[in-house]
Amino acid sequence: METKTPLRAIRENCLECCGGGHKVVKYCTCDGINGGWCPFWPYRFGMRPETAGKVHGREFIEPKSMPTASDLLDNLP
Secondary structure, eight states: OOOOHHHHHHHHHHHHTTOOOOHHTOOOOBBSSSOOOOGGGGTTTOHHHHHHHHHOOOGGGGGGGSSOTTOGGGOOO
């Protein structure tokens, strides 16, 4: 049996919740501002928020900077 780190388990949960779409996880609206609140939201990349901010951009770990739920995923970078 494979042992998973807590961060890996959170990433897999987020992918399952979003239907397996990496882009959907990146733009997840469960940040407490644009949608409901999920306690996994800051960890959805499978890394600590500080690391995710360096890798993906600070705007993806700050709910105020996230696109609104009305934005279409196809139109986002």
